Amino acid sequence: MPQELCHMALRQTLDLIGLTDETLKDLTRRKFSSDELYREVLGKLLGGNGRRGPSGILIANEGPGAVCCNGRVFHLRHGELLERSDQITIEPGSTYASNLLMVEGGSEAVALNWTDSCATVEEFQTFFHPQVVAAMGEPILNFVSCRISGDVRGVIEAFNYAGHVTEYDADVLRSAAVMIGSLVTVSNGMRETEHAFHYAIQALARACEAAEPDTGHHILRVNRYAGALAANMGYNTEFVEDMSMSAQMHDVGKIRIPTEILLKEGRLTPREMKLVRQHPAYGSEIIGDSPRLRIAREIAISHHENWDGTGYPKRLKGERIPLSGRIVKVADVYDALRSRRSYKGAMTHQETLDVFRNGDDRINPAAHFDPAVLAAFFRIEHMFEMIYDSSVPKLGLDRAVNAAKLK
Known part of the structure; x- marks a missing residue:
């Protein structure tokens, strides 16, 4: 990987570390919902403003019983994070890219370019859910997929990095997936603790009345x-x-x-x-x-x-x-x-x-x-x-x- 791309990946990782630090410092004040945290992370991952990154990202969470994932595709345009799809339901086996992660014992992260596994770009499109391809608005040439663990399980898939996708890109996306899973889990725990704290305060206040x-x-x-x-x-x-x-x-x-x-x-x-x-x-x-x-x-x-x-x-x-x-x-x-x-x-x-x-x-x-x-x-x-x-x-x-x- 050229040194410049390595530096871009490093900057993205440092951005994620900075976001993690800010979030942890403020967790007792700000309880992230999954959607809020996803937007924070995606703004630092998507390409633009000198960053190396994908042109689109799908985040999908497991539904009840873990029988499917529900998610949306996001793009970064002129510095704004845009939803490019309605909710997409991804069932097991309906998309190769997600299924690699969702099956029992599947890989933690997968990175592929179309030239690695297909004879044509058109054939490569069959790896993905049709609604994801439609939301991208352009042929998908490469992708990285990572599993999200913790309280909010699911997958994060990033599409169309400039040039070829590399293991460095996979490492950055893996960091984002770990951060999402960890911080949402911690935030959910803090929310429960905060609820208990408020209840104790209310009980004390009621006692004096x-x-x-x-x-x-x-x-x-x-x-x-x-x-x-x-x-x-x-x-x-x-x-x-x-x-x-x-x-x-x-x-x-x-x-x-x-x-x-x-x-x-x-x-x-x-x-x-x-x-x-x-x-x-x-x-x-x-x-x-x-x-x-x-x-x-x-x-x-x-x-x-x-x-x-x-x-x-x-x-x-x-x-x-x-x-x-x-x-x-x-x-x-x-x-x-x-x-x-x-x-x-x-x-x-x-x-x-x-x-x-x-x-x-x-x-x-x-x-x-x-x-x-x-x-x-x-x-x-x-x-x-x-x-x-x-x-x-x-x-x-x-x-x-x-x-x-x-x-």
Whole structure:
């Protein structure tokens, strides 16, 4: 193989190594689906922009019972990855190129040029599924096939390398197949771990709400409000996702407040109020120092701070209050006003909007809320109403309406 082609194959392999490294670093944040990962890999394998590579690639996954593979053909055109076929079903024995890999004990990788095994190019086309040949839009002159192992089993076939296909090309494609199988398997495992992590967080958040009415619904609504505010304010997907999961932890410190205080009707005594105001610090202590829970810890300790510095527990002012806490403060106050508690009735959406505009005996919007977060709230207040109404049990909603009418 000429040295230049060797260097091209090396660059492709390094690209794949780089993608592997980036993916592993980000797996706890980004859970690749098979299709997403395939697109990442194919963009680095297909020819173009000085890369040696095939002009088309088929990726096919085994179907139920491993009786067939379902896949699509992709091309790279002007830097864009294009699907060039509808789903193609490849049954055992219907294509020589795939069958070499799919049969029990078949080769891990196969590389062939038409001149290696056929008298004519036309004869070579019979090695492939007719829909694959049609999707290529040109005669297939060579190919490399590799088996994909792991959770998502199947084959990857690359067609029409410039000149003759070589063992170097087979090595690159084999690396891609191994990477796909390994990373999808790891990502699937991480997804299950992430699901368990979220469930544990939800269980802890629900535990601290158990003593109060509307169990569980309040924390889920605050999650959704906070995520909607963060998204509307233009923050990135990572922050929006963190807010949508972490906001439910805002009152986790209440688990250390006696139930009789939490459910007390009427105003609290100064001693009781002092104890209740410890729940942000308790929450921060309970959540701890895990990097995964940094946003949750920020929210727990800061969601009762006021923009003008009159809040608690640290009397932080302005932008010294973590952004996450400023967002959850608006979300929490809205839901608290809408919800019935042992010491108060529920407000309608319109009554709550009036408090956010003009204040009441406890809330001063200009002094208590970050102006940017408050502006975002008014832009999407209709979404808050929809979130609240869609998650309140019918009985609870009836009670809220009746309570509002009696005010």
